[in-house]
Amino acid sequence: MTMIIEVKDLVKTYGRKRALDNVSFTLNAGSxxxxxxxxxxxxxxxxxxxxxxxxxxxxxxxxxxxxxxSDGLFGRLAALPQDAQLDPRFSVSNQLCLYGQLQGLDKKAAENETHRVLELVDLKDCFHSKPHELSHGMRKRICIAQTLLSHPEVVLLDEATAGLDPVNAREIRNLVRTLQSDTTFILSSHDLVELDDLCDQVLHLQQGKLTAVDRIAQAELATLTVKLKETGTHGHVEQLKTLQGVENVSLNASGAILIEYRSGQQVDIDVLQLCRAQGWHYKSLVNGKTLEDELFG
Ligand SMILES: Nc1ncnc2c1ncn2[C@@H]1O[C@H](COP(=O)(O)OP(=O)(O)OP(=O)(O)O)[C@@H](O)[C@H]1O
Incomplete structure (x- = not known):
């Protein structure tokens, strides 16, 4: 695996505020x-x-x-800052071509590259548009397109889907999925469901301190998260505990049921059969914990 980022004992203060407090981690290329x-x-x-x-x-x-x-990262690392804006004075093509040229492309190559990245974000018709002619979501997608110029190996997206309608947010998630085999994305978001869906590894910061949660490494006990139409109760928990292979059953804050079972066993069918036998109104069954439960459960 290729290591992309190594951070050691990072401290950043603003006056007396410690915004980063001895943060250390390494990240490999991948999902x-x-x-x-x-x-x-x-x-x-x-x-x-x-x-x-x-x-x-x-x-x-x-x-x-x-x-x-440093210059060595030119074209290899790109970022979408949280408050990224397009320059209102210039067309989309002017701006993206300029960034392409700043990365060393000649005019024609920068233009071709601009067409390519606009197509990726499904806005190829906006080549000549001025920012004020575009919606907030479209402008955000153009800013994301900018990060994709010259095929960077790592892209940092700070709250890329914040403030977007569900369709635009889904487009961005799909784009990340499509490109993830060539580009490692690091995404910050307050939407844990979105991150849960996309990411295999989590960096959790709290008051400047970091807890890395490597989701792939969890092995011995597997988890199923079951949602019923009704809120989970102690009665559900006790019944589910009787199933073979089940080690532990608990309720999370939103009333979903977390079933821990020995890896390698298959308990999902037994769970569904129990739901039917008991007349429970089954809503969903997901392999693993939700990100919310992993971080705060
Ligand atoms: N320029 C600054 N001057 C002083 N304090 C700052 C500055 N920038 C950030 N901070 C403080 O540093 C801490 C971390 O801020 P930061 O913006 O990195 O958090 P964040 O996790 O990105 O927050 P959010 O989710 O709200 O965007 C906060 O307490 C913030 O008030």
């Missing part, structure tokens, strides 16, 4: 990585430090062996 945490946890500060927009007080960041912001 999308989620960066989560409550407001003020330090996510944007971490992104800005990885991009070289901010200098840390101490600690180190190495991206493909380079320091953030």
């Amino acid at each position: 999308p990585i989620a960066l989560v945490g409550p407001n003020g946890a330090g996510k944007t500060t971490l992104f800005s430090t990885l991009c070289g927009y901010l200098n840390a007080d101490s600690g180190s960041v190495s991206i493909f062996g380079h320091k953030p912001g």
